[in-house]
Amino acid sequence: MTEPLRLDGVDFAHDGRPVLRGLDLSLPAGTITALMGPSGCGKSTLIALAAGLLTPDAGRVARRCARLGIVFQDPALLPWKTALGNVGFALRGLGLGRAERRARARAMLDAVGLGPGDAGKYPRQLSGGMRQRVALARALAVAPDLLLCDEAFSALDAPVRAKLWQLLHELRARTGLTILFVTHDQDEAMEHADRLAIMAPGRIEQTASVDACISAFTSRMNAPVS
């Protein structure tokens, strides 16, 4: 099976202070992987390495994807552009014309629940959750085959989250999108991911399929108590 993303023995230090040591991770195509771990263990650093924004000190990061979509932990919106302009900005990387960019940006903002009224607002006029949705729309608008989400839904309420997850599942079914998402929410991970990657400071402690986790859990629950 092809792997859109694979990290082999990756070492990385921030300003000489080791953050990741010998980290291995691979994402099979079309899977959704939840990356979990304590605050400060290096999840965002891993995402930045995976996106090619940082270079590993040792080891290898292999990305085999045509288009990368990324949602940063901080929405990273241009303050002087409207929601529509922000999504359109990312689409410039695809070399599309202006009309096509606007149409795609509009459609994707609509898909994440931001109507024409909100599309014309500047980031400072949007709520925290709306900004996160603009960032998600921006990542999805490029029609990615690999999506990296760093706590993309942390500011959203349950109904909106559910709607966005439905959108992501649909996209995956249609396009075979591979997703790696960072979350601190175990329920979200169990409900939406196929695989869990549990991180300890500096490395991946364990990867397992969610089904295996659930069956291990239920068999333990059902085990005869002697």
Place this chain on the structure above:
Amino acid sequence: MARKRPPSRLWSLAGLALLLVLWEAGHRIWGPLVLPGLAETGVTLWHMIAEGRVAPALAQTAGNAGMGWVLGAATAMIAGTLAGLRPEAQRALQPVAVVLLGIPAIAWVVLALLWFGGRWAVVFTVAVATGPLVFAAAVAGVHSLDGGLVRMARAFRVPLGARLAHMHLPHMLGHVFPALATTLAMSWKVSVMAELLAGAGGIGDGLATARAHVDTAAMMAWVLVVVAVLVAVDLALLQPLQRRMVHWRDDGRGVGT
């Protein structure tokens, strides 16, 4: 920062009125040769306009100041951006800017008259007097760009041209705007000063002629013209631009980060 309701415009008028009262009082005390009266200056200005002396001078000064300012600001923006992006460039350009800043504008006029003469001396002086201020602001502007935005643009593979036009430039303008506004006003004053010595037309030349004739009323009339232009530029150009920027600027009234 909570925004208070701006005080009434009447205060500005009161300030202006005070200035005019002091002017007239000075006229009464020291006589017309030192300070011509308000009425006399007004009449002289009217005559100058009627004789068609003001409009061409105004156009010429606007041309000199504008051209010098555009040249200086554009060069400084490019150099400042380079210096902001490349530490080597900053090391090389920073001392140049400091040296240029240290040279008084009047020294530039004298040198430029030797080198170019005529109106180009004026344009050059304006450019070289305003550029270093814009340069410093541009360097600071590049440095203050949020690294998160730069990473975002890289992750989405936004081409360099689009990055410059839609990320670096708007960010820079937000930072450089005050320097651009200050230097725009400065360009007028430097231009008038340089014209005074160059004698190649413009308001400065008019001032020089008035001085030669010891025509204080005409001199005051020219001063009024310069001030009127600066006020008009501020009201018609700078303030609307400032308001446009406030549109996206986080002025502390928003929520979140």
